[in-house]
Amino acid sequence: MIDQKLVAWGHSGNIIREIAExxxxxxxxxxxxxxxxxxxxxxxxxPPACVFETMDALRASVPAAELYSYAPAPGLPExxxxxxxxxxxxxxxxxxxxxxxxxxxTSTALAVMIKVLLSCGGRAMSFAPYFMDYRYYVESVGSxxxxxPTVADSFQLDLKAAERxxxxxxxxxxxxxxxxxxxxxxxxxxxxxxxxxxxxxQAEYGHPIYILADEPYRDLVYDGQxxxxxxxxxxxxxxxxSFSKSMSLPGERVGxxxxxxxxxxxxxxxxxxxxxxxxxGYICVSNMWQRVGIExxxxxxxxxxxxxxRDRLYxxxxxxxxxxxxxxxAFYLFMKTPEPDAGAFCKRAMRENLLLVPGDSFGTPxxxxxxxxVSPAVIERxxxxxxxxxxxxxxxx
Amino acid sequence: MIDQKLVAWGHSGNIIREIAExxxxxxxxxxxxxxxxxxxxxxxxxPPACVFETMDALRASVPAAELYSYAPAPGLPExxxxxxxxxxxxxxxxxxxxxxxxxxxTSTALAVMIKVLLSCGGRAMSFAPYFMDYRYYVESVGSxxxxxPTVADSFQLDLKAAERxxxxxxxxxxxxxxxxxxxxxxxxxxxxxxxxxxxxxQAEYGHPIYILADEPYRDLVYDGQxxxxxxxxxxxxxxxxSFSKSMSLPGERVGxxxxxxxxxxxxxxxxxxxxxxxxxGYICVSNMWQRVGIExxxxxxxxxxxxxxRDRLYxxxxxxxxxxxxxxxAFYLFMKTPEPDAGAFCKRAMRENLLLVPGDSFGTPxxxxxxxxVSPAVIERxxxxxxxxxxxxxxxx
Numbered sequence: 001m002i003d004q005k006l007v008a009w010g011h012s013g014n015i016i017r018e019i020a021e022x023x024x025x026x027x028x029x030x031x032x033x034x035x036x037x038x039x040x041x042x043x044x045x046x047p048p049a050c051v052f053e054t055m056d057a058l059r060a061s062v063p064a065a066e067l068y069s070y071a072p073a074p075g076l077p078e079x080x081x082x083x084x085x086x087x088x089x090x091x092x093x094x095x096x097x098x099x100x101x102x103x104x105x106t107s108t109a110l111a112v113m114i115k116v117l118l119s120c121g122g123r124a125m126s127f128a129p130y131f132m133d134y135r136y137y138v139e140s141v142g143s144x145x146x147x148x149p150t151v152a153d154s155f156q157l158d159l160k161a162a163e164r165x166x167x168x169x170x171x172x173x174x175x176x177x178x179x180x181x182x183x184x185x186x187x188x189x190x191x192x193x194x195x196x197x198x199x200x201x202q203a204e205y206g207h208p209i210y211i212l213a214d215e216p217y218r219d220l221v222y223d224g225q226x227x228x229x230x231x232x233x234x235x236x237x238x239x240x241x242s243f244s245k246s247m248s249l250p251g252e253r254v255g256x257x258x259x260x261x262x263x264x265x266x267x268x269x270x271x272x273x274x275x276x277x278x279x280x281g282y283i284c285v286s287n288m289w290q291r292v293g294i295e296x297x298x299x300x301x302x303x304x305x306x307x308x309x310r311d312r313l314y315x316x317x318x319x320x321x322x323x324x325x326x327x328x329x330a331f332y333l334f335m336k337t338p339e340p341d342a343g344a345f346c347k348r349a350m351r352e353n354l355l356l357v358p359g360d361s362f363g364t365p366x367x368x369x370x371x372x373x374v375s376p377a378v379i380e381r382x383x384x385x386x387x388x389x390x391x392x393x394x395x396x397x
Numbered sequence: 398m399i400d401q402k403l404v405a406w407g408h409s410g411n412i413i414r415e416i417a418e419x420x421x422x423x424x425x426x427x428x429x430x431x432x433x434x435x436x437x438x439x440x441x442x443x444p445p446a447c448v449f450e451t452m453d454a455l456r457a458s459v460p461a462a463e464l465y466s467y468a469p470a471p472g473l474p475e476x477x478x479x480x481x482x483x484x485x486x487x488x489x490x491x492x493x494x495x496x497x498x499x500x501x502x503t504s505t506a507l508a509v510m511i512k513v514l515l516s517c518g519g520r521a522m523s524f525a526p527y528f529m530d531y532r533y534y535v536e537s538v539g540s541x542x543x544x545x546p547t548v549a550d551s552f553q554l555d556l557k558a559a560e561r562x563x564x565x566x567x568x569x570x571x572x573x574x575x576x577x578x579x580x581x582x583x584x585x586x587x588x589x590x591x592x593x594x595x596x597x598x599q600a601e602y603g604h605p606i607y608i609l610a611d612e613p614y615r616d617l618v619y620d621g622q623x624x625x626x627x628x629x630x631x632x633x634x635x636x637x638x639s640f641s642k643s644m645s646l647p648g649e650r651v652g653x654x655x656x657x658x659x660x661x662x663x664x665x666x667x668x669x670x671x672x673x674x675x676x677x678g679y680i681c682v683s684n685m686w687q688r689v690g691i692e693x694x695x696x697x698x699x700x701x702x703x704x705x706x707r708d709r710l711y712x713x714x715x716x717x718x719x720x721x722x723x724x725x726x727a728f729y730l731f732m733k734t735p736e737p738d739a740g741a742f743c744k745r746a747m748r749e750n751l752l753l754v755p756g757d758s759f760g761t762p763x764x765x766x767x768x769x770x771v772s773p774a775v776i777e778r779x780x781x782x783x784x785x786x787x788x789x790x791x792x793x794x
Binding site for chain 2: 046139281287
C-alpha cells in the first residue's frame with residue numbers, strides 16, 4: 001500500500017542525527033563532559049544581540065493578532081523588499097521585492113526549486129563532497145543526482161570532470177560554498193570557468209542550465225576569503241540564503257531565495273515555485289521570525305569563537321599527523337581517516353565517546369566531518385583522544 | 398522546461414489572499430474602517446496569556462544555543478511525549494510519544510500524509526464544502542480529489558452519497574469538523590455510520606481506507622456541541638491538530654499529527670512520513686514555538702468574542718432574509734447568496750467594500766464564506782451594507 005522506497009528512506013534515518021542521539025544517551029551514562037560530540041552543525045554561540053532586541057521591540061509595538069498572523073505565502077512584502085535591497089546593496093545586482101521568496105531556511109528553497117526545475121524531467125548535478133539531503137530532494141521527484149568529483153585534497157572544482165559529466169538532460173547544478181562538510185570556499189577562477197562551461201553547454205543543449213547557490217555559510221569565513229556571488233557571474237543562478245547559521249537560529253527556519261530578474265523562464269519558474277510551496281503545505285514562514293531575521297540581516301553571532309576553534313583543531317590535528325582540508329569557512333573540518341574505511345574509524349572513535357560523521361554520507365569516502373561549532377573546552381578535552389587514535393593508527397600522535 | 402500545470406497553479410493564485418490584498422489596498426484609499434474584510438481566517442484575538450508567559454520563561458531558562466537549535470525532524474521528544482499524554486488524557490485513547498509527529502500546522506500534516514497514502518496510487522475523497530488546499534495536496538502527487546456531496550443546507554454527512562462515490566481506489570478521506578468554510582460540526586450519528594461503511598468497504602476492497610481528521614478548529618465550539626474524536630470510532634484515522642486557531646498563532650506554524658498504535662500498516666506509514674517530511678525540506682518545526690505551544694495545549698484565546706460575533710451576525714443576517722447555515726464552531730459563517738452566482742454576488746459586495754469569499758472555492762457554489770474573526774465593530778459597520786444588498790436582491794433587508 002505504501003511506496004517501499006519511501007519506507008526504506010524513512011528507516012534509513014539520518015546518520016548525523018543518529019550519532020548525535022547516541023551521544024546524548026551516552027552523556028547520561030559517562031557524563032556530558034566525557035562525550036566529544038562533533039556531529040551536529042547547530043551553532044554553539046548566541047544569536048547577535050539584534051535578534052533579542054528586535055523580538056522585544058516587535059512584541060512592544062506590533063499587535064499580537066498581526067505579529068503572529070499568517071504571512072503571505074512568499075513572505076511579508078516589507079521583508080521581501082528589505083532582502084532585495086540588501087542583496088542589491090551588498091552585491092551590486094539589482095533585485096526587486098517580487099524576486100525574493102522567504103523560505104524555511106535554504107533546505108525548503110532547494111527542495112522547492114528542485115521540484116520546479118525537474119518538473120519536466122532531467123537530472124541534477126552536485127560536487128563531492130555534497131550535503132546529503134540534496135539526494136533526497138532530487139530522488140523524491142523521481143530524478144537522480146549526478147555527483148561530479150572535485151580536485152583531490154583541495155575540493156576545488158574540476159572543470160574537466162564537470163564537462164565530462166554534463167549531459168543534455170542536466171537541468172540544474174547545486175553549488176555549496178562555503179561547503180558543508182569540507183569548509184572549503186570555491187575560488188573565483190573555478191567558478192568563472194564553470195560559468196563559461198555552462199554557457200557553452202546551454203547553447204549546445206538548447207536549454208537553460210540553472211545553478212542553485214546553497215549559501216547558508218556565506219557570512220562564516222575567517223581569513224577574508226572571497227565568497228563569489230554566483231548570480232553576478234552566471235545569470236541563471238537562484239541564490240539561497242538562510243539565517244540559520246550566521247544568526248544562530250537554525251531551529252527557527254528562516255531564509256530566502258532570490259531569482260534574478262533576467263533569469264531564463266523567470267515567469268514560469270516564479271509561478272511554479274509558488275505552486276510547489278503551496279502543495280508542500282508550509283503556508284508561510286514564521287511571521288515573527290521573518291521580521292526578526294530581516295532586521296538583523298548582515299549581523300552575525302560572534303564568529304571569532306569558530307575561528308579560534310578552527311585554528312586550534314586544524315593545527316593540533318595536523319601536528320598529530322592527520323591530513324585535513326584547510327577550511328576557509330562554515331564550521332566544519334574534513335579530515336582524512338587513517339584507514340580507508342571512514343565508517344570503521346568512526347566506530348573506533350565512538351568507543352572513546354568521540355563522535356564524528358563518516359564522509360561516505362557526503363559522497364566522499366575516506367574522510368570524516370567534524371562540526372567544530374562546539375565550546376572550546378570540548379576541543380581541549382577531545383584532543384588526547386585524537387592523539388591516542390593517531391598513535392594507534394601509526395601516525396605521529 | 399517547466400511543468401505548465403504547476404505554472405497555471407501558481408498563476409491561479411489564492412482567491413482568499415487576493416481578495417484580502419485588494420482589501421488592504423482599498424483601505425489605503427477609503428480608510429480601513431470603511432472596508433469590511435471577512436476573507437481571512439486569521440484569529441483576531443490575542444493568544445492566551447500562557448503563550449507569552451512560556452516564551453518569557455523559556456528565554457530566561459533555556460540557553461539560546463539550545464532554544465533556537467535544530468529540533469529533531471519529527472519534533473522534540475518532550476513535546477511529542479506531552480502531546481501524546483494530552484490526547485490520551487483528553488480522549489481516552491492510548492498514544493505513545495513515537496505516535497506523535499510535530500508539523501507546521503495541519504496543512505503540512507495533510508500534505509505529508511496525502512503523499513504517503515497515495516504513494517502507490519489511488520484517490521482521495523472529501524466532502525463539500527471542503528478547504529480548497531486539499532485539492533492542491535492531492536493533485537500535486539498526481540492523484541485526484543473526489544468531492545462527495547453532503548445533506549443540503551445542513552452539510553451533515555450523506556452516507557448514501559458516500560457509499561455511491563467510494564470506489565476500490567479510494568485510499569483516504571479527509572474530514573474537517575468544525576468545518577471550514579461552513580462552521581458545521583459533524584454529528585456523531587453520521588460519523589458512526591461512516592465508520593461502519595468504511596469498515597465494510599475495507600473488507601470488500603481488501604485494503605485499508607484511511608481518514609485524515611483535519612481538526613484545527615476542534616477547540617472553537619460555542620454551544621457545547623460534541624466534536625467526535627474520530628480515532629476512537631474508526632481506528633484507521635490520523636488525527637491532525639494545529640495551535641494556529643485556538644491559540645491565535647497561525648503564522649507561527651505549529652501543530653501535530655498522531656498515528657494510533659493500531660493503525661493498519663503503521664510501521665510503513667510512520668517511516669514513509671519521516672521520509673516525505675525530509676524530502677519537503679522543512680527540517681523541523683520552530684524549536685521555540687513547539688515548546689511554547691505544548692505548554693499551552695488546551696488553553697485557548699478568549700473565544701467568547703467569536704461566539705458573540707457569530708450570534709450577532711447569524712441573527713442579523715437571517716433577520717434580513719439571508720439563509721445561513723448555523724455554525725456550531727470555527728469562526729466561519731456560510732451564507733446562501735441571493736443570486737445563484739456567488740462570484741457575481743461577491744463582486745457586487747466588493748463594490749461596497751464588503752469582502753467575502755465565494756463558495757465555489759470550497760466546492761459549493763451559491764454560498765459565500767464570512768470569516769467572523771474580526772472586531773465586533775467591523776460587524777456593526779458592515780451590517781447596513783448587508784441590509785442594502787438584501788433589499789437590492791428583494792429580501793426583507
